[in-house]
């Protein structure tokens with residue numbers, strides 16, 4: 001049986017999630033042994049027209065990116081989005097909070113803002129453009145989770161991706177809740193799977209894995225009331241990874 005052909009593509013991002021693939025070290029050799037990597041800009045110069053699995057990193061921030069992504073979707077049987085930029089739009093979605101994107105561009109690029117390759121549009125996650133089959137969440141993504149999802153697919157199994165919030169994993173680790181320190185932690189509404197990395201290292205959750213499918217908005221409001229904090233304060237903490245994505249807290 002021939003090995004599945006895999007192609008890796010990047011859009012607007014810091015490439016940190018591709019670095020996470022490289023960081024798999026020995027495990028990457030097992031993965032590479034099981035697939036045929038036919039395109040990966042970071043690691044090889046070859047380009048392929050045919051592939052079975054497309055792995056997408058980065059968010060869609062230009063009209064030409066949409067076109068490219070649609071073509072990749074047409075050419076692939078399975079499309080996997082890796083990292084917050086691709087799965088939820090990530091930090092790049094911050095620009096969607098501004099009405100005048102030309103002003104944003106000038107602020108970021110200064111005199112170079114008019115360069116054609118710096119064309120800009122409101123940021124989209126990959127699934128706002130095409131159907132995404134699997135998502136590896138996080139900023140950066142967890143490389144163990146990436147390896148698990150790819151291995152599951154190669155074995156014909158459906159990978160498990162948590163739909164419950166980070167708080168579940170945090171409680172399992174017996175962390176003292178960051179709310180007790182007066183911090184607004186997004187764990188109650190953020191998708192688990194990272195092992196509550198940030199609260200375990202004495203930081204609040206910033207929401208990098210995106211929101212759970214059905215966030216308990218009322219419970220979140222009650223927590224805000226309990227700690228004498230306003231909904232506006234909660235919303236201000238949701239901007240980093242939650243710009244223009246649900247849930248809404250009115």
Ligand code: SF4
Nearest residue numbers: 013016083084085139
């Ligand atoms: S999700 Fe984070 S680490 Fe991954 S490419 Fe985007 S900004 Fe970089």
Ligand code: SF4
Nearest residue numbers: 167170177178185187
């Ligand atoms: S620290 Fe955050 S993730 Fe942990 S229990 Fe508290 S709210 Fe939930």
Ligand code: SF4
Nearest residue numbers: 194198205206207208
């Ligand atoms: S605790 Fe929150 S911000 Fe930290 S890695 Fe997990 S989901 Fe991301």
